[in-house]
Amino acid sequence: MRRSARWAIAAMATVAPLGSLPAKAADLTIAVGGAFTSMDPHFFDLSPNHALTWHVFDRLVHPDADQRPSPGLATSWRVVDERTWEFKLREGVRWQDGTPFTADDVVYTFERAPNVPNSPTSMGQYIRPVTRLEVVDTHTIRMHTAEPIPLIPQMMMSFAIIGRKQGEGMSTADYNSGKAAVGTGPYRLVSLALGDRAVFARNPNYWGRAQPWERVTYRMITNDSARVAALQSGDVDAIDTVPTRDVARISRDNRLTVTSRPGLRLIYLYVDANRPVSPLVTDRDGKPIPNPMRDVRVRQALSIAINREGIQRQIMEGHSKPTGQAQPEGAMGYDPSIPVPAYEPDRAKRLLAEAGYPDGFNITLSGPNDRYVNDDAIAQAVAQMWARIGVRTQVATTPASVFFTAGGVRDEHSIALTGWSTSTGEPDTHLSLMLATPEPERGRGTRLRPSHYSNTSLDRLIDRALTTIDQEAREKLYFEAIRIGYQQELAVIPIHHQVNIWAMRKGISYTPQLSEQTRAMEFAPAR
Numbered sequence: 024m025r026r027s028a029r030w031a032i033a034a035m036a037t038v039a040p041l042g043s044l045p046a047k048a049a050d051l052t053i054a055v056g057g058a059f060t061s062m063d064p065h066f067f068d069l070s071p072n073h074a075l076t077w078h079v080f081d082r083l084v085h086p087d088a089d090q091r092p093s094p095g096l097a098t099s100w101r102v103v104d105e106r107t108w109e110f111k112l113r114e115g116v117r118w119q120d121g122t123p124f125t126a127d128d129v130v131y132t133f134e135r136a137p138n139v140p141n142s143p144t145s146m147g148q149y150i151r152p153v154t155r156l157e158v159v160d161t162h163t164i165r166m167h168t169a170e171p172i173p174l175i176p177q178m179m180m181s182f183a184i185i186g187r188k189q190g191e192g193m194s195t196a197d198y199n200s201g202k203a204a205v206g207t208g209p210y211r212l213v214s215l216a217l218g219d220r221a222v223f224a225r226n227p228n229y230w231g232r233a234q235p236w237e238r239v240t241y242r243m244i245t246n247d248s249a250r251v252a253a254l255q256s257g258d259v260d261a262i263d264t265v266p267t268r269d270v271a272r273i274s275r276d277n278r279l280t281v282t283s284r285p286g287l288r289l290i291y292l293y294v295d296a297n298r299p300v301s302p303l304v305t306d307r308d309g310k311p312i313p314n315p316m317r318d319v320r321v322r323q324a325l326s327i328a329i330n331r332e333g334i335q336r337q338i339m340e341g342h343s344k345p346t347g348q349a350q351p352e353g354a355m356g357y358d359p360s361i362p363v364p365a366y367e368p369d370r371a372k373r374l375l376a377e378a379g380y381p382d383g384f385n386i387t388l389s390g391p392n393d394r395y396v397n398d399d400a401i402a403q404a405v406a407q408m409w410a411r412i413g414v415r416t417q418v419a420t421t422p423a424s425v426f427f428t429a430g431g432v433r434d435e436h437s438i439a440l441t442g443w444s445t446s447t448g449e450p451d452t453h454l455s456l457m458l459a460t461p462e463p464e465r466g467r468g469t470r471l472r473p474s475h476y477s478n479t480s481l482d483r484l485i486d487r488a489l490t491t492i493d494q495e496a497r498e499k500l501y502f503e504a505i506r507i508g509y510q511q512e513l514a515v516i517p518i519h520h521q522v523n524i525w526a527m528r529k530g531i532s533y534t535p536q537l538s539e540q541t542r543a544m545e546f547a548p549a550r
Contacts (some may be wrong), residue, residue, distance in 0.1 A: 036119065049237040051531075054244040054253050055541050056264035058393065058423050061197035062215050065146045066185035070444060073181065074540035075241065078223050079119075080183035080206035083110060083129070084176050090287070090448035092176040096184055096207065105492060110179075112162040116230045118186045119205045126158045131187035139195060144429065146475040148452075149178040155227055173492045175399070177447030209234045209544055219243060219486040223543070239543040245393040245422075254279065261418035261527035263541040266395060267340035273526050284535035285344055285351055286523040288444040290395055292388075292405075292516040295437045296477035303387035303437035311386065317437065320378040322513040324371040325438075326364050328412045329405055331518055333366070338400050343519040347511050348464075349453040350447075351520040355494075356501040361510050362468070371412045378522055383413025389394045389430060390440035392420035396521055400442045405518075428521040434473050444539060448503050454485045457515050458508035476514035481507050 057071030064076040085095035086095035097110040102460065108214025116124040133156050137147025152172040157165040166175060186205065195205035204212040209231060210223035223239040242259060244250040246268040251273070253259045265273065294316050295301040302316040315321045331345035345363045350356040375383060388406055392399040399420045406416035419485045421429070430436040445452050460477040467482075481504060508514045523539045532549040 037150055043278060049235070049336070051236040051238075051239070051261070051543055051546055052240040052242065052259045052264045053541060053543060053546070054242045054250050054259040056245055056247065056250060056262075056393070057243075057289045057541075058218075058245055059221075059243060060217065061195060061199055062201070062204050062212065062221070062423065063139065063195040064312065065139050065291060066142055066186065066198075068144045068146050068181075069146070070538075070540055071243075073446075073543050075221060076183055077208065077540070077542055078210040078239065078241070078544075079204055079208045079212050081208045082183060083112075084179040085540065086180045086448070086536075088534055088536050090180075092180060095179075095181070100176055101167065102492075106168050106464055108166045108168075108172075108175045109159070110164050110166070112164065113230060114162050116207050117228060118189055118207055119211050119226060119228070122188050124186070124207055125161045125421065126164045126183075127161075128186045129164055129184060130156055130158060131190065132182075132184050134188060135185065136182070140367075141195070144187065147183060148455075149182045149349075149446075150422040150464045152178075169491050171336055171490045172488070172496060173494070174447050174449060174451055177449065177451075197260060210239060213238075234544065235547050241543070243513055251526075256276050257528070260531055261525065261533065261546060263301035263523075263525050263539075265524040265526045267338075267342045267396060267524070270340065270342065270524060278529055280529060280531075281524065281526045282533055282535050283342065283522050284537065285523055286444065286537055287351060287354065287448070287540050288395070288442050288521040288523070289346070289453070289517045290401065290442045290521060291516065292325070293436075293439055293441060293474045294325075294377075294514065294516060295473075295475060296322065296514055297477060301437040302435055303389070305385045307382060309385065309457070309502075314343065314437075315378065315380055315384055318378045320374045320514060321380065324374040324378070324412060325409065325414070326513055326516045327367040327374075328371040328408050328414075329364070329516070329518065330366040330408060331363055334401060334404055335519060338397050338404055339519070339522075342396070342522040342524060344522070345358055345519045346517050348505050348517060349450040349515075350505075354450075355448060355498060356453075356500045356505065358505060360502075361506060366406070368412050375413060380413070383415060385415045386415070387417045387419050388438055388440065389436040390418075391423040391426040394423040394426070395440075395442045396524075397438060398442075399476045401518065403439065414523070440518075446538075448537070450505065453515075454488065454501070454504050454508070458504065459485050474514055476508075476512070478507070478512065478514075481512075 059071040059075040064080045082095045083097040084092045087093045098113050103109050144343040152168050153166045154169050155167040164389045197203040201212050209229045211226050213222040213224050215221045220242040225234050225237050250262050254262045306312045345515040347364045348361045360400050390402045402418050406418045409416045429523045460482050484504045491497040530549050532547050534545045
């Protein structure tokens with residue numbers, strides 16, 4: 024069943040035996056592979072940060088395991104008219120310092136989030152469509168928009184609410200120190216060491232389901248081998264982003280369990296599709312040349328030179344879904360008429376020749392080496408495949424913090440391997456951030472993945488899709504936009520959707536999410 028059908032209105036080495044290690048049943052230690060960078064929930068629109076901060080800061084709307092909107096700090100919502108949404112706020116909720124939660128806190132959140140100093144990518148995109156926030160009473164708000172915005176509830180799933188009393192005058196540093204980290208969520212922050220771990224304690228006054236863990240240690244271990252070793256040795260109780268090469272071995276260990284689920288995370292290449300000269304492209308002698316990727320035939324050649332099934336088989340150990348589009352099968356916006364691009368190296372050579380590059384060219388493929396499953400290995404494999412068609416490729420992978428700064432803030436990449444997962448369950452952000460002509464004031468385009476691609480007719484199509492209330496009509500517009508951007512124009516070169524994999528010690532259960540975010544709230548003692 025498509026999630027979009029439910030959007031409208033919400034109702035209510037030597038490994039020590041694990042058994043020999045002391046452990047408190049009420050404590051949980053998780054190791055995650057994603058590098059979190061801040062406790063400020065509005066500083067950086069980054070999945071590891073969202074997972075971290077959600078322990079403390081709640082949302083108006085909660086996504087369920089299938090990324091469908093369900094009640095959070097808002098108990099219900101409804102369409103008043105095409106340009107007005109009304110949200111009923113949960114009564115009786117208190118901030119962790121005892122202050123009552125009211126509509127004024129939502130107002131303050133909307134004021135702060137788009138204006139966090141030095142934010143690498145603003146959370147303002149989730150509230151930018153709201154032109155006016157009306158307080159009806161202390162527990163009712165109305166969001167007014169300039170045009171119909173069908174995904175307001177879904178946008179609220181990604182947007183943490185902070186309190187005016189707790190946040191006014193506070194900086195990102197104050198959140199990272201814990202001074203401002205006071206939320207309404209299921210846990211309170213005990214300590215935070217960025218680059219290492221956060222420690223949370225159960226919030227006894229949480230409005231929602233009581234949490235089974237008294238204390239949660241949330242560790243950042245970006246190295247795959249070290250993360251697996253920590254689980255096997257009993258240093259941690261659970262891990263995410265299990266390396267695909269280790270799944271079979273962990274599954275055979277009777278002390279451990281593995282669970283997985285195909286997810287929304289698209290692994291793709293963003294292409295410098297429009298600059299006249301791209302910084303990391305040269306001829307065979309290393310001299311700069313006009314940007315060859317402005318020619319769609321070159322982009323097509325690069326795409327069909329990638330053996331996606333080979334990557335699935337040899338690198339991902341079967342734990343990926345090769346694709347030629349934004350959304351995975353079964354998700355809103357998945358178009359069954361778009362095939363996985365065939366592996367056609369001979370045709371790729373012909374396309375390069377037709378475009379004026381019979382001898383190919385030199386290029387640098389950038390990417391992170393610690394953010395996505397097997398990211399460095401995928402980049403190396405793609406480089407080898409391109410070499411076979413005459414595109415001599417140097418791979419430059421770096422830690423995610425370095426990669427996103429170089430590509431997004433400084434715009435230094437020509438083509439890069441990266442990933443994206445929609446937070447709404449629909450392909451809206453794929454279209455607005457990857458395909459739309461960059462217009463930061465409208466939330467179009469992105470600083471993190473700058474392709475410089477621009478197509479005014481596609482822009483108009485995206486605008487129509489993002490303002491169409493009827494879900495069936497909206498999906499048809501999604502199909503059309505994705506066919507243009509992902510299949511015909513190849514402003515984005517899709518590779519595959521990740522399969523999310525978790526592992527944990529026996530005695531702990533985990534409810535896998537369509538989202539890849541790993542949070543203590545999905546773990547429970549096994550019954």
